[in-house]
Amino acid sequence: MRVLHVITGLGIGGAEQQLRLLLRHLPVHSGVVTLTDPGPVAAALRADGVPVVHLGMRGNRDLSALPRLVRLIRRGRYDVVHTHLYRACVYGRIAARLAGVRHVVATEHSLGTAQIEGRPLSAGARALYLATERLGSATVAVSDTVARRLADWGVRPHRIHVVPNGVDAAALAHDERARATARRRLGIPPDAYVVGGVGRLVPGKRFDVLVRALAELPPDVRLLLVGDGGQRTRLERLAGASGIDDRVVWAGAVTRDLPALLSAMDVFVSPSADEAFGLAVVEALAAGLPVRYVACPALDDLPPEEAPTALRIGGTVADVAAAVRATRAAHGAGAARGPVPPAAYRYDIARTARQLMALYRETSDR
Structure with a gap:
């Protein structure tokens, strides 16, 4: 054929x-x-x-x-x-x-x-x-x-x-060596708590919410953004105006390094309020990360037990900051990854x- x-x-x-x-x-x-x-x-x-x-x-x-x-x-x-x-x-x-x-x-x-x-x-x-x-x-x-x-x-x-x-769940599996290497390359301290986001840097993905939420979190928290797009300059200015530009790490658009970058994170947050599927969320689950998301049809269409490490949250800056604080209290930096949930294998x-x-x-x- x-x-x-x-x-x-x-x-x-x-x-x-x-x-x-x-x-x-x-x-x-x-x-x-x-x-x-x-x-x-x-x-x-x-x-x-x-x-x-x-x-x-x-x-x-x-x-x-x-x-x-x-x-x-x-x-x-x-x-x-x-x-x-x-x-x-x-x-x-x-x-x-x-x-x-x-x-x-x-x-x-x-x-x-x-x-x-x-x-x-x-x-x-x-x-x-x-x-x-x-x-x-x-x-x-x-x-x-x-x-x-x-x-x-x-x-x-x-x-x-x-x-x-x-998704290719096996290729996305957490790797401690890749975590350490990625953090060294990106200048992220080994003991920092890293909030991650993946996607095109466009208004609909609402990464400005993540940047604003970072300003409400302790100084040892870093934000790792994986992606590129027309909103990057605006987001950089927002981080600078908030006094946190040294705490935001810009990984750029990647085609091969995503598994290592997911390994470098401690929690994954998707602030987008309008998605058709939510592929980045499923990839984060395959990497064993706790996930907090505003909208993800891929998970909303499934019974909750298929993604027990994922939690739907509100979309405000306060909601995101509170979710990160609570997740950090339950799973600190470098916490052992849990088993990959059934949702990652379903997809x-x-x-x-x-x-x-x-x-x-x-x-x-x-």
């Missing part, structure tokens, strides 16, 4: 990293087309041996990209076209149909309650999405929550298939790949 994945961009982000991890476990011949931004994940995919083509799309309304994508799909003689993220879903579904590919799967990674991929939902965005959704064979929701949102948006329920995001990437392969076959048999 030949499958072409079409994605809006390949900068550092959850959907992009998820695609790379997924391709390592799908037993098919895969190629990738990125409409824009052939960033670090494109280079990582090529290093994995996956061919990546940059379509050079100049903006949302660059219609000249459509015939180029049609020609590329025809030349590849693909059995399935699989699209990821809003713009790629719109253009990819149209191009696949024009190229004569009957089997088109689209994954909805980032549909929130009031935004899609960080942009406010609008009647126009919804209408365009629904019009092109009908050109596909199936729409994948990464969580039950997203499936409900798609149905509320107007996608017919029988066309929606839940295939959750996945194993190999299982996700098997579910997706079953959907490819079901779609191709119609």
